[in-house]
Amino acid sequence: MNTIRDVPTAPGGLPGVGHLHRLVRHRLRFLESLRQVGPLVRIRLGTAPVYVVTDPALVHQVQSSKGRSFGRGKQFQRMVPLLGHGVITSDGELYHRQRRTIQKAFTPAHIERHLVAIHRQAEKLCATWEDGRPVDVLHALKGLAVAVTAETLFSGRMTDQVLAQLNRVLPVVEKAAVERPMMPKVVDRLPLPFVRRGDEAMAGMRAVVAEAVAACRGQSSRSEGDMVACLLAARDPDTGRPLSDDLVCDEVIAMLIGGAANVPATLAWAWFHLALRPGAEERMLTEIGVPADGPPTMAELNRMPYTRAVMYEAMRLHSVQLVTQRTTAAVELGGVMLPCGTDTAYSQHSLHTDPRFCPRPAAFSPERWLPGSGWEPARHAFVPFGGGRFKCVGDNFACAVMMATLVAVGGRWRLHRPPGLRVGVSVREPVPSPTGLSLVPRHRS
Numbered sequence: 001m002n003t004i005r006d007v008p009t010a011p012g013g014l015p016g017v018g019h020l021h022r023l024v025r026h027r028l029r030f031l032e033s034l035r036q037v038g039p040l041v042r043i044r045l046g047t048a049p050v051y052v053v054t055d056p057a058l059v060h061q062v063q064s065s066k067g068r069s070f071g072r073g074k075q076f077q078r079m080v081p082l083l084g085h086g087v088i089t090s091d092g093e094l095y096h097r098q099r100r101t102i103q104k105a106f107t108p109a110h111i112e113r114h115l116v117a118i119h120r121q122a123e124k125l126c127a128t129w130e131d132g133r134p135v136d137v138l139h140a141l142k143g144l145a146v147a148v149t150a151e152t153l154f155s156g157r158m159t160d161q162v163l164a165q166l167n168r169v170l171p172v173v174e175k176a177a178v179e180r181p182m183m184p185k186v187v188d189r190l191p192l193p194f195v196r197r198g199d200e201a202m203a204g205m206r207a208v209v210a211e212a213v214a215a216c217r218g219q220s221s222r223s224e225g226d227m228v229a230c231l232l233a234a235r236d237p238d239t240g241r242p243l244s245d246d247l248v249c250d251e252v253i254a255m256l257i258g259g260a261a262n263v264p265a266t267l268a269w270a271w272f273h274l275a276l277r278p279g280a281e282e283r284m285l286t287e288i289g290v291p292a293d294g295p296p297t298m299a300e301l302n303r304m305p306y307t308r309a310v311m312y313e314a315m316r317l318h319s320v321q322l323v324t325q326r327t328t329a330a331v332e333l334g335g336v337m338l339p340c341g342t343d344t345a346y347s348q349h350s351l352h353t354d355p356r357f358c359p360r361p362a363a364f365s366p367e368r369w370l371p372g373s374g375w376e377p378a379r380h381a382f383v384p385f386g387g388g389r390f391k392c393v394g395d396n397f398a399c400a401v402m403m404a405t406l407v408a409v410g411g412r413w414r415l416h417r418p419p420g421l422r423v424g425v426s427v428r429e430p431v432p433s434p435t436g437l438s439l440v441p442r443h444r445s
């Protein structure tokens with residue numbers, strides 16, 4: 001059995017800074033490079049070591065068979081001052097109770113019902129587009145995701161004014177939630193402009209959410225099944241008391257952040273790739289056919305294998321950058337004994353683009369997901385939503401939102417690439433997002 005000292009360190013670290021500069025400047029390339037160093041690799045955030053797991057079988061052990069020895073990582077603990085104690089950051093008994101409550105809002109029956117709201121919002125978005133007038137795709141999809149999440153959380157009881165306010169503050173909060181955990185704790189107390197901006201945006205978001213939650217208290221019977229109703233109806237099994245308004249707000253904020261960050265980035269990338277590969281777009285639009293009047297059912301969405309393959313391929317190529325854990329007991333991983341309190345992490349992005357498990361990993365190829373393609377993801381090597389007890393609680397909801405949006409938009413519009421399109425990558429959100437993605441909608445004739 002090796003000790004933690006035997007784990008190789010990634011090259012390129014600097015004294016005092018460690019690998020922070022590489023995470024700041026070329027994060028995705030750096031994360032990809034770690035798999036060449038070994039199945040378990042030490043990186044340093046400043047002077048603090050983090051052990052990055054690059055082998056899917058070991059990642060699976062962290063998530064499941066050895067999951068009891070891993071708790072919330074640094075990244076999540078550092079988010080507490082910003083996001084509070086919602087399900088994204090909590091751990092232990094509180095976490096299990098919160099998770100059970102929230103899961104009630106994501107049953108298949110709820111998701112089926114949410115398709116109505118998703119479809120309505122997607123139609124609303126489609127109606128704002130004009131033939132030939134370029135659209136900032138990511139911006140449009142962010143607005144859609146906030147509206148959908150808010151509508152499903154609050155059964156449509158959030159006004160357009162409140163949604164506009166959320167749209168303003170959310171990007172700042174998301175950026176702070178990704179960047180702050182990579183910095184030492186002391187940064188939170190420094191009078192730096194980006195710290196102040198993050199704190200102010202968070203305070204603004206909390207005020208909006210608190211007002212909306214308070215307004216729901218008196219009328220929850222009218223909104224059976226939305227998430228706020230589930231949270232307001234929940235009772236502490238020990239005391240029989242309802243959740244405090246603060247905790248309900250923390251949960252709503254967790255959902256808004258989870259719901260509004262990753263879906264728009266994934267969908268925006270899907271349209272980017274479709275615009276570059278008209279053959280794939282044609283195949284998807286043929287499958288979608290002529291738009292029906294009402295929202296699709298889950299059964300209908302499940303009968304669209306190519307559209308689903310487009311979604312999977314977008315998720316594979318554009319995945320969450322890094323998820324962290326911390327050992328809560330000494331545990332063996334890949335022949336190395338990790339002491340209690342060791343910070344570990346893994347990168348979905350790196351797993352999904354590993355040429356050992358995915359041929360031509362940089363190519364956008366929905367066809368690889370179709371039966372008979374001769375390829376299927378290696379065991380545990382495709383985990384866009386994580387796994388184990390911290391697995392994304394919104395996974396099925398997210399897939400429903402993405403499928404229903406592809407269908408609603410694809411039924412009405414083709415999105416063309418304008419001449420000279422240059423798209424960059426921003427790593428400010430968990431799933432890296434495209435920058436400068438302006439596409440030209442054309443009515444489907």
Ligand code: HEM
Binds near residue numbers: 089099260263
């Ligand atoms: C493309 C879409 C999405 C992706 C790729 C994604 C991915 C992830 C990942 C990787 C995690 C961390 C898992 C871990 O720690 O092991 C996570 C957690 C979480 N996600 Fe998502 N997510 C997506 C959409 C959503 C949506 C739509 C919601 C809510 C409406 C949501 C809510 C959450 C919450 C609350 C957590 C924390 C769960 C917990 O720790 O129990 N996510 N997500």
